[in-house]
Amino acid sequence: MSETSIKPKLASTSVNPLAERLKLTLNYDELSNCIRCGFCQPSCPTFKETGIEAASPRGRLALMKAVVDDLMVPDEAFREQMDLCLGCRACEPVCPADVKYGQLLEQTRDAIEKHTEHRWWVKPIRNAVFKQLFPNQKRMRLLGSALRIYQRFGIQGLVQKSGFMKLLPDTMSQMERILPEASAKGVIEQLGTYVPASGGRKPIATVGMFRGCIMDVLFTETNINTVKLLSEAGFDVVIPEAQNCCGALHAHSGELDQARELAKKNVDAFRTAGVDYIISNAGGCGALLVEYGHLLHDDPEYAEAALNFAENVKDVSQMLMEKGNIPQFAVKENGSGHERVAVTYQDSCHLRNVMKAGNAPRDLMNRIEGARLVELQGADRCCGSAGIYNLVQPQMSMDILDHKMEHVKQTQAHYLLTSNPGCLLQMKLGIEREQMSEQMKAVHIVDFLYENLVK
């Protein structure tokens, strides 16, 4: 091809390895199912922010299809567009043609990952994070201890004062401030691997608690509260020690093989533990757990077990509402002395769009005596956290967050509840950015419920 041709010749004559990979990876039938009606567009946060077709689900699908159809070569812009997608999957439940966008995105990211030359310093970091750290609970614990020492001994203050944080982008330093205190001891270290239904009652069912990786280091308290709540609601709780990271961050970052390995270990761990249900308290993890069936569907050894596993995954709110003896909740102290405490709720996209359990948290909140649920306008819209999205796409993430906070302010709530650690941190960040920490607190719904449990 001559260098001087002005017309953007979209299809290249030479073989493009990423294009070839995409042709192999992408499910063409699924791509063809999109009738380009555009119904998905109003629910897409990146389309809302940019107003650009390419940054919408319909646009991204068209780009994928154009590559497979040899209409365009996947270039840097293509990759960037796929990266810009939050993976919140708000586009799925509204799609009347039932296009499995999430799966297509995963396939695309997997192909991109296999053909991406990361900059020299990114590779070892990715390697460390995805292959060495997350899959290994012991290492996560160690990281937890390190983080704790760092936070405890004032190094945090020192670093903050030293101005080092100023060198990092704004978001990073804000992030630093809202990070919860890490714990050196996880849920098993604190409660053991078995907690029976409270009060010596006959259990309704035996549930396996999925403790997560980051969750168990940064939100150990929430994990502990989850177990106690489940026990209060009449379940025997088992926390299999052999479980590991769910693999969501891997799957969403294009490390599908690694995600599959992690999935298999979890399937084994919970199978061996002999539980009736697998309970997650993080929408992001739960959503991948319910998709294990799909993730391992062509693994002859695991396909069936994975499907079985997936069918029994439930979010803690869902489990309480659907099967539990729902305990009594009452807010002890009132926000401003006399009126009822106002609580509002930011959906976890994955809990809502993938696990389809967006009602359960609301139903629970409505049962809390003395609390008033104020619906957050646009609660069903992603907060911009989306896994590690807020770190890799800080600009878009903060744009989305700032718009979100406009609605949050209107609720005048005292508590902003969420169902996912990423969203929780993002909401804390939002409150910090708006300097609203005097009036409002972001809390995981499990912690709020446990706090207000009538014992």
Place this chain on the structure above:
Amino acid sequence: MLAESIRQQLRQIVGEAWFKDDPEALVTHSYDATPMVQNLPDGVIYPHTREHVSEILKLANEHRIPIVGRGAGSNLCGGTVATEGGIIMVMNRMNKLIEIDQENLTATFQPGLNTKEFHLAVEALGLFYPPDPSSMVISTLGGNIMECAGGLRGLKYGTTKDYVIGLEAVLPSGEIIRTGGKLYKDVAGYDLTKLLVGSEGTLAIITEATVKLLPAPKYKKTMLAMYKDIYAAAKTVSAIIGHQIIPATLEFIDNPTLRVVEAFNKIGLPLDMEAVLLIEQDGNDMVQVERDIEAMTRICHEQGAADVKIASSAEEATKLMMARRSALSTLARIRPTTILEDATVPRSKIADMVIEINKIAKKYNVQICTFGHAGDGNLHPTCTTDARDKDEIHRVEQAFEEIFDAAIRMGGTITGEHGVGMMKAPYLEWKVGEAGIELMKGIKRAFDPNNIMNPGKIFAKESRKRLVVQR
């Protein structure tokens, strides 16, 4: 292909970020909701003001560059596909609701405003803007005006053209014209407002519009009539109109459509019925609304309805209407390619048309599901097929040709609300005749002598031969 100097000038007009011609932009503006048509434009531009539009058009006119206006790209006639290349002009940055005038009962807005958002704003004031295309969650008002979109309430309240009373439009020369205004009466010369409505971006770019509003009807009741016999359902439509009752909505849904709609919406639609009618009446007089609903219930039974159910709550009614709105896209669940047509007949002919469609589908061995705004005589026979099966697609084309022909024979038309675009262009002559086409071409020349406005739409290079020459 755009010369570098032109690209530079375009960037100067709208700003660096708002003119794009990278592969990503071109690919994502090569299609709309119309199946099986796609073509790459040479550039995509996002004007922000009427002055932008004017300067862009002037430049394009001078250099004979095709300009294709685009709202949300939800049209079904290939209206925003750049068949001859050129520039796609995306209007979604011009999306302000300028004013809702409660004294004059009018609203004025920019064309990129989302239809649903507009509805919500109007309804918040207790007012009512009837045109409600099923695509309103994504469509823009500019797109609605250019296609003269209809919807579920067309029967009683009319379509977009009955509401647009004033326009601001930019001609290809760059000149800005204003037609009509906040006036309910205006006979000063030819009615350019009405001429522009439904002109599919072939005459001018709309930059502002004024529409009239109605007070919102106070009461509303929704019912569902169910039939074991498709012909009986279709006959009921004519019977209701024949009894001089004009419901707000009178929709027809056949069994295959019913099945997929139920699969997506899960609201308990009766799957054992051959067809249902979704009927809604509204008004300010509750007694009258109830009387109409009772009368229609009786007529449905007389015509052979197996069952008639009245929605018990507003919520149930909304669900029914939502389900109906999703019909087209849910049909896409059956097979990958969904081709929806838009044949319209006089209302007394609805039953004959439904029978005819089913006969034709059988003849060509293709699957056609039918639903539509039966009350306006506007049916949407929808074929579920697979673009990759060339042989089948050929049969689909033949079947549709025969359906258009049947519609025209019954005194109907080739499109009731989706427009001609590139898809129906070869058939337009069947409807308006040779002299009609020539007259329309004359109008087109008067507006757009260089044929830069959405070329290749409405007027075909060649017309299809009529299957049956009659009339």
